[in-house]
Amino acid sequence: MLAVIKKIFGTKNEREVKRIRPYVGDVNKLEAELQQLSDEALAAKTAEFKKSIVDATAELRSALEELQQEAQGGDAERREELKAQIEEADKALREAENDCLEELLPQAFAAVREASRRTIGLRHFDVQLIGGTVLHEGKIAEMKTGEGKTLVATLPLYLNALTGRGVHLITVNDYLARRDVQWMGPIYHKLGLSVASIVHEASYLFDPTFLTKDYRYLNLRSISRQEAYRADITYGTNNEFGFDYLRDNMKFSIEEYVQRELNFVVVDEVDNILIDEARTPLIISGPAEESTDKYYIIDRIIPKLQRGAVIQGDPNQEDRAAIEKQGDYTVDEKSRSVTLTESGVAKVERLLGVHNLYDPRQIDTLHHVQQALKAHAIFKRDVDYVVKDGEVIIVDEFTGRLMPGRRWSDGLHQAVEAKERVHVREENQTLATITIQNYFRMYKKLAGMTGTADTEAPEFKKIYKLDVVVIPTHRGMVRIDHPDVVYKTEAEKFNAAVDEIAERHAKGQPVLVGTVSVAKSEHLSRLLKEKGVKHNVLNAVNHEAEATIIAQAGRYGTVTIATNMAGRGTDILLGGNADFLARSDMENEWISRAAKLPVQGAGRYEDALRELREKYDEDVKKAEARYRKDGEQYEQQRSDALKRSTELQRQIREISPYREARQRYEDLSATALIEALHNMRAIPDGFLRAKQEFERHLLSDNGSVEGLDAAFAEARQEFDQALEQWQQRNGDRSQFAEVLDDKRRNYEQRAIDMEFDKALATLADGEHAELVQEYTTVHRAFEEAETHCEEIRKPYEAAIQEAQRNYENKRQEYTRMVEEIREQLDKAPDEYRQRFDEILTNYTKTCAEERERVIAAGGLHILGTERHESRRIDNQLRGRAGRQGDPGSSRFYMSLEDDLMRIFGADRIQGIMGRLGMEEGVPIEHGLVTRAIENAQKKVEAHNFDIRKHLLEYDDVMNKQREVIYSQRREVLKAESLKEQVLEMAVGLNEDVVARYCNKEDNPRDWDWPGLREGMHHQFNLRLDLKPEEQDSLNYDDLCELAEKKFTEVYEDKERRFSPPMLRQLEKIFMLQTIDTLWKDHLLSMDHLKEGIGLRGYGQKNPLQEYQKEGFEMFEEMVHKVEEDVVQKLFTVEIAREAAPAAAVPPIMSMEQPRPQRVVLSHGDEAIGPGRSDPKKRAADKVGRNDLCPCGSGKKYKRCHGR
Known part of the structure; x- marks a missing residue:
């Protein structure tokens, strides 16, 4: 019935596209008219459009400006009333502006299309106009690979920039942020709009008159970050936009802010940024004083623990209890967690010398042990991360790309660094943070585009209130998607995949093989090498050669193995990409001329990188083989002895x-x-x-x-x-x-x-002599086995380190040389143009001929070696074939040992296999299996969505608090005077102090007058000395009024002595410093609260509600503490007297100013800022960092004068 209804009325997506098509017709009707206009007349259209918007919204704009002007003065209560009115007026103005844009859409789109045709020679297709309309309406446009998303974005960006509020486009990396501005910039410039590019540590404005010898920055004039945001249109990465927002809200002057309002944004590769990146917060961090030695100490004990069972799927309670009795720890692959068993806890306590690991005072030790276990049991090298240049670099699980600068939090990254024996960098404390989700939700209008969004449509709708519209392709899709093939074991699967690759390679059909990790890609590479199939490998380890490898991937007979890196942002042209191939040949010609090569006779750049990696893998294998031969025996002896001695130690303690x-x-x-x-x-x-x-x-x-x-x-x-x-x-x-x-x-x-x-x-x-004797014997056996293990491990680790050092040094030398050559070619391509044109002419002809041969062979074939957790990632891989109507095909090979099948669908799928009579070595293709696999993927997608939703619900609590704090900071920065606000806070604090020492119901004689005097002096620097008869004559309200009168006089006197301008400045400085310091501490407290709040579920309480309730209470305490500290500082600050004429810098205030602190921008922890130098001391007087400070404060030296 539903199918019949859909056939008659069409799907929701078809109806949406049909609704938009009239706009396309309107744009097409204007095309001939605009083609007749001169360049000047076309550019004048922008001023005409802007004027129509201004005229239509003049009254609303005027009303808003009047309210904003009134809000500059008045008391706090009136300002609050006006704040709500301003929000309503701004909303009405925006709605009116949007109505104007709707009317202008056909004319604006027609102008952009004509400008594009005249400048870059590209004319928007009708389907691209549909995509532009979808983006303007604040939705997600799903457009297949090669359909021209970069060009589509120019339509809504131009239209929405007409309001003058600024629009942003988010790209996935700095290269695209720069390239897209150079490419699309002429369109905007032709129409009279400015466009800027924001990249890491630089900003550029597109200027066609700006010429430079460095071709990479042609037409890009360097400007300030603030100027870049003032441009009509700004391109950049989500990281740069997010960090600029956080940095702005740490500044001490409103004039230093770089961003303006967050108006309209188009997010390219929206699924990657809003879904894959959603779990990763942007963090600005500063130094935290924690020793890194503990990571190495704890890491050394992990290999001594025996791994127990691996939990797959969802075992029942009895099975789980049985599993948790095996070994020293269990691994839950679904939740990616590790749990110590009872015997494991005992061993850890024994090895670390801790009596009770679950003592609340050992919570840090337990946390670091759990993180070290995860580093060893869950996080795998060349899957989750790579070690490069002495650093642990995370591999993006969705794209397969390296993410330098990003770090796992909560000590996990440090645990992995300790495991890999690289330098462990200190943990940092969060100074400011925001999730990607909440940053983009602040935009008034959000839109996005990608090749794969439809499978995640429910999440986009629920979290971001974004609809997904699938845009029709310009040419029909003819790719053939074959059913999945499932084998029993992974070995059978890879053997069958290799056979199909060899078969297609023999007939000349190019094959792109998708793998889920670096390790799997290299395993498959070895199998193909044994089979004699020539191929290229692209993964995070050799990503430097990505452009060259992808350029060849569509050539006749080419086989390319790639991780998910090849799934996004790369067009594979049938027959090869002539421009990239010519460039690659140019590079390799120059490489071959280099006097000294780290890899002799390697040939092309990508071949040299592969040979270096193969040599490293071979050296590591040899070292591991030697260690296994001698070390496994002693490891087992050590494990057995440790287990028994731990049990005996427990028995002896009992008696x-x-x-x-x-x-x-x-x-x-x-x-x-x-x-x-x-x-x-x-x-x-x-x-x-x-x-x-x-x-x-x-x-x-x-x-x-x-x-x-x-x-x-x-x-x-x-x-x-x-x-x-x-x-x-x-x-x-x-x-x-x-x-x-x-x-x-x-x-x-x-x-x-x-x-x-x-x-x-x-x-x-x-x-008990026999028990003691046995313990002594077993303990001695443990120590002897430990000694043997260490003796054998030292040469093994030395061999591994030597192999790593050789590999890294040669790879760095080679890539540095190639980068220098590339830079020369990029900077001044005209110098090499003649030779490049010769090579390009040859390749243009060759690629055109090969294209016809490849089409005859069936086009590009996609072979997936494993289903990803998300159908969207699978679709990205498939999307490499069938570009712009080209022929192509795809097939996925799977096994019951794949992670997806093992963890999420093993029992059900194995049951189906059994019913279908599956035999070893025989594949199976059946609708039941395909549906079971899809159900497993849906289960994982739902699981991951729940995680993201859960994180968002918790972050929403912080987000509301963040909005309040950042809003308060802005008000402080904008205010000319905070005197009224300070005195209002003082009145509230005065009542608190009085209430603390004086009970309203008691006789004044019973009040704590000494305590009140001390409290008033501490809070207001006020001496409230009253005679006994004065004390007896005051009631509670009189006392409050008297104290208020006196501290107001104190503040007025301070204003006269300091001068009003200086006190206004101090009010602002103290307010901002106090807010920033306490907000930083509050972020840490909220992190700690979130870590343990899940345990409330065991007490039949809702953890989220508990987090909201306690988080609100903590926030209220923080706000109250801000008021206390600000008032106390302002009432106690005095102008310092210069101690000696020789002082290098005259002091201003006696209050200590916080020292500057280098901050770090990351997705986790990073570097540490400078410390404060101490006066010179004699060696004999040196104080240890963990000793009490000699000043008598009671603090540790490192936290006091040792800073």
Whole structure:
């Protein structure tokens, strides 16, 4: 029935396209008229369009400006009222402007088409006009590869730029942001609009009169970032736009802001940016003081743990319980998580010397162990990341491309660095962050274009309120998509794939083979090499040769193996790309002339890179083979001995004579001591007595400290001193709590180790002598096996490092040389034009001839070796064939051992296979299997969508708070005076101080007058000295009014002494500094809250609601703290007196100013800023970074004067 209805009325997409076609007819009617116009008359059309918009919206614009002018003055309450009215007026103005654009659409599109024809020689097809209309309406246009998305974008960009509000186009990389402006710039310039390009650390304006010897920047004049955003149209990457937004909201002057309003944006490759990148936040980070040694220490214990079962799919509770009893940790592939088993926890505690890994005070240690386990068990080299130039670089799981500068968060990247034995970079603290999702949702109108969006249409609709419209192709699609072929094992699948590749290669049909990782692409390459099939490999390891390899991929008989890199942004032309091939030959001619090559006789650039990689892989294999031969035996011995000694250690602790005393101490340490530290109170006597009792038992044999282990004696002395200092402190103990906890941790570790050693000695002569003897023997066996493992591993690691060093050095030398040659060719192509034209003429003829042969052979064949988790990525790979009506075909080869099948569809698909009678080595093609695979993909897509939706729901909480803070910052920057706001905050704080020390219901004689005096002095620098008779005569309201009057007088006096301009400046500085500092701390607190909030589910509470509730409470506390700090700083600041005439820089204020801090832009943690230098000290007086600061603050030296 539904099919019949669709046949009669058409699908929703067909109806949408049909609705738009009349616009296309209107544009076509204007074509002949515009062709008659002169260049000047055509350019004048833009001014005509702009004037019509201004005239139609004049009244609304005037009303908005009046409201904005009124909002500059008035009190806070009136400003709030006007704020809502301004929003409504702006909305009405935008709607009116959009109505004007709807009327102008045919004329504007016709003008763009004519300008394009005159400047770059391209005329928009009708289907491109449909695509442009869809984008203007704020929707997503799905357009197949080769249909001209770059040209389509010029239509809505020009139309929406007519309002003067600025429009943006988001590209996937800097190269396209620059190239597209150079390519499309003449169209905009012909029509009188300015267009700019924003790339990393540079901005350019398109100027056809600007000439340079460097051809790469032809017609691109360097400008400031602010000027680039002032252009009518701005091209750039999502990272640059997002980071500019964050940077703007950290600035101390509104004049320094570079971005203007976020009006209209067209996102190219919208599925990649809004879906694939949605889980990755943009982060500006600064230094956090954490040692990197812990990563190496924890990484060393991971190989000593035994991997248990791998959880696939969704096992029931009983199966999961059984699985979790195997090995030291289990791996859940679906959720990409690792869980320690009971035996694993015991081993980790033993290896790290931690008594209780799940003690709340060991939460950091547990976190780092879990991240190290994930680094070893989940994250695979040459799949999830590559090691290049001594760095761990993430591989984009969707595109297969490297993502330098991006880092995993929460210590995971550091754990992978420790695993790979490269330099571990410090963790950083977030200063500002926003997700890609929430950045683009701030635009008033959002549109996007891509070749594959329809499968994700529900997500686009739900998250971004974007409809997807599939645009018809200019020529019909004739690609043949063959059914999937499924094998039982991966080996069978690859063998069959190799056979088909060889068969198609023999008849001359070009084949593009898609793989999901670097490792799989290189495995398939080895199989083809054994078969004698010549081929090229393109992956993240040799991405430098991407353009050259893709240029050849459509040539007669060419076989290309590629990761997902070849799935996006690359056109494969049948017969080859003559221009790229000529360029490649030019490069290789110059390479061959180089005096010294790191790879002799390699031939072409891509061949040299492949040979280098093959040599490296061979060296690594040899080293691994040597290690396996000698090391596996000792590894097993070590694992067995560790397991048994851990169990014996647990038994001995259970029967230790000191167990009860230790248990009492541990119980009170985990309760009474922690509660005292948390509440900043004196430590209870019960804990101190339990500590003394435990020590008495430890000292029972010798009765004095002299016989104690030196390490324990030192730890005990330091802990006692810290406890004594804590008890003596009557004021704020908050900064001292961390020091005391560090000393406590060190003391307990030493004490528990000593207690175990004493237990061994005590039990050795009694009824448990055999147990002690067995432990001693097993422990010795563990140490011997450990020694053997280390001895064997050292030469293995040295061999691996040497192979890596040789490979990286030669690859760097080779790629550097090629980049220099490319730069020469790019900078001044005219110098090499004659030789290039000769090569190009030959290739143009050759490629045209090969094109006919390739078409006769069936066009480009796509062979997928594995289904991706998302159907969209599969469609991208398929989309490489059948470009612009060319013939082509595709087929996917799969096995039951593929990740998708194992994790998400194994049981169901295996059941189908069994019913169909599947035999080893025999493939199966059946509708049931295809549907089961699609269902598995849909299940994964739903799973990933839930993750993104879940993250968005949590980030929405932060987003609302971010909007409030950034809005408040802007208001502070725009305000001429904050005096009224400061005094309003002071009034509220005054009531808080009075309420804290004076109960309204009590007699004034019972109020805490000394506390009130101290509170007023602390908050307002106000001496509220009242005589007893004055105190008795005041009621609560009178006291509030008196205090308000006095602190207002104090502030007025300060204004006279400082001068109003200086105090206005200080108000702004203190307000901004305080907001920024506390916002940074709040971001960290919210991260910590989010990490543990999921556990609330076990208490039958909704974690999201709990996060919203507590996040709001924390935000309110932060806002209140901002008010407290700002008021306190402003009331206590004084002009500093110059201490000596020799001072190099005259001081301005006595309040300490925060030092500048180098910030890092990334998708995770990155580099560290400079520290503060200390006065010179004698060597004997040197203070350790973790010692108490000599200044007496109670802080660690590194957090005080050691900064």
